Amino acid sequence: MDGLSEHDARLQVRGGRPLEGEVVLSGAKNSALKLLAASLLTADPCVIRRVPRITDVATMVTMLRALGADASDEGDAVRVEAGGRLSGCAPYELVRTMRASIIVMGPLVARLGEATIAMPGGCNIGPRRIDFHIRGLEKLGARIDIEHGFIRVHSDGLKGAVVPLDYPSVGATENLVMAATAAEGETVIENAAREPEIMDLCAFLRGMGAEIEGAGSSTIHVAGGRSLHGVDHTVIADRIEAGTYLIMGAATGGRVTTIGLDPAHLELFLAKLQAMGVQVEEAEDRITVTRDGPLAPVDISTLPHPGFATDLQAQTMVLLSLAEGTSIITENVFENRFVVVDELNRLGAGIETSGHHAVIAGPRQLSGTVVEAPDLRGGAALVAAGLVADGVTEVRSVYHVDRGYEDLTGKLCALGADVTRWEEDPRTGPPEDASLLTCEDEAVRGA
Numbered sequence: 001m002d003g004l005s006e007h008d009a010r011l012q013v014r015g016g017r018p019l020e021g022e023v024v025l026s027g028a029k030n031s032a033l034k035l036l037a038a039s040l041l042t043a044d045p046c047v048i049r050r051v052p053r054i055t056d057v058a059t060m061v062t063m064l065r066a067l068g069a070d071a072s073d074e075g076d077a078v079r080v081e082a083g084g085r086l087s088g089c090a091p092y093e094l095v096r097t098m099r100a101s102i103i104v105m106g107p108l109v110a111r112l113g114e115a116t117i118a119m120p121g122g123c124n125i126g127p128r129r130i131d132f133h134i135r136g137l138e139k140l141g142a143r144i145d146i147e148h149g150f151i152r153v154h155s156d157g158l159k160g161a162v163v164p165l166d167y168p169s170v171g172a173t174e175n176l177v178m179a180a181t182a183a184e185g186e187t188v189i190e191n192a193a194r195e196p197e198i199m200d201l202c203a204f205l206r207g208m209g210a211e212i213e214g215a216g217s218s219t220i221h222v223a224g225g226r227s228l229h230g231v232d233h234t235v236i237a238d239r240i241e242a243g244t245y246l247i248m249g250a251a252t253g254g255r256v257t258t259i260g261l262d263p264a265h266l267e268l269f270l271a272k273l274q275a276m277g278v279q280v281e282e283a284e285d286r287i288t289v290t291r292d293g294p295l296a297p298v299d300i301s302t303l304p305h306p307g308f309a310t311d312l313q314a315q316t317m318v319l320l321s322l323a324e325g326t327s328i329i330t331e332n333v334f335e336n337r338f339v340v341v342d343e344l345n346r347l348g349a350g351i352e353t354s355g356h357h358a359v360i361a362g363p364r365q366l367s368g369t370v371v372e373a374p375d376l377r378g379g380a381a382l383v384a385a386g387l388v389a390d391g392v393t394e395v396r397s398v399y400h401v402d403r404g405y406e407d408l409t410g411k412l413c414a415l416g417a418d419v420t421r422w423e424e425d426p427r428t429g430p431p432e433d434a435s436l437l438t439c440e441d442e443a444v445r446g447a
């Protein structure tokens, strides 16, 4: 944005309209980022299709260019050619912007035998440690020093090994699978993550010539030492984007169909929606939700896939705030993923948290006001809340949401929502037509 700080984009949502219609899903953020990193494993060009136009992808493309690869937009595809001389150093500024940048570590060690990655900070959902990544690479024979805020990885040739993960970490599984493609002999990753995005990465790597068995199960076998070539691959649809729109459809009492996602990627989530009284129709790559009665409370525990996705937890709290009774959500994946609760309560929700538990009282009539998005999925939850709240909800710091949702405003308006995005220019203040919620505003007076 020219001259605008990232904190100035805002969404104004007028609640009360049932969402109706179809939404074509974008490619999965949490797969596309890894496929872009995996393109570093070969000097051949790789074409990755259905790449979502989101800021995290832009950051990863910048990272690839900083490492010396060519990366270019080709419509909804990105073409990466890491043919030239690559630098193995991932700069702090980019890693600070997106901690998922750590995912270049495995490919760089595989391709160059070394990598220097700025230590990714934590974020507000937790410390986001990387000890499983580091211990796994050491198991494959890499030497790792951490000093001056950088992780320096060296290898004189990775050796295949059995690598048991303490926890089915998505990122650690991905870094280790990519590193293992260059290790001599077989690598077996035990207690591997089973997310659909892992399966998509392994499909991409097999398309490059890698030999990988067991993707999607807890034990992944990688036969290393194959030279990898370019691939043309389409990213799977984003199951978290899908779940977000399905929640918005159910919350507003409308009828929303997502297009592009295999319903099996959201099996437990859809079962929970049904337990709440939402009607769910599944077809090959379509999922439709409707609701013709009140919502029932349910208890939910977030877990690694195929458990309930932690990335849908904040959005589900909004739906449960409308249910006729009390629900409990237990967050088992991240240490601090109830950050958005205070803002939801300012909209009229009745959520109390204690440690890893959130107790959601319902039903609540939410009422619009100005709220601040604390992170990506919390921001999406605030937009969902605004869709059902009385009056206008203004969601600030919507740059968080831009990290993971392509054209959220356009997709919501196409579903009949009343959503306006505006970027307040500090030089001129808000646009004339933007109604700032003030104490004179009827929405605040409750007139």
Ligand code: EPZ
Pocket (backbone or CB within 6 Å): 029, 030, 031, 033, 100, 126, 127, 128, 129, 130, 131, 132, 133, 134, 167, 168, 169, 170, 171, 172, 310, 311, 333, 334, 335, 376, 377, 404
């Ligand atoms: C990926 O993060 C996703 N991000 C997250 O999505 C998602 O919430 C998470 O997987 C779980 O599904 C991307 O794919 C870019 P983890 P990742 O390693 O790989 C601890 C979103 O909203 N841990 O499975 O970082 C860690 O602290 C984002 O799109 C260690 O302790 O997840 C966390 O508590 C948010 N040591 C838990 O494991 C390690 O070495 C899960 O982390 C690694 C992880």
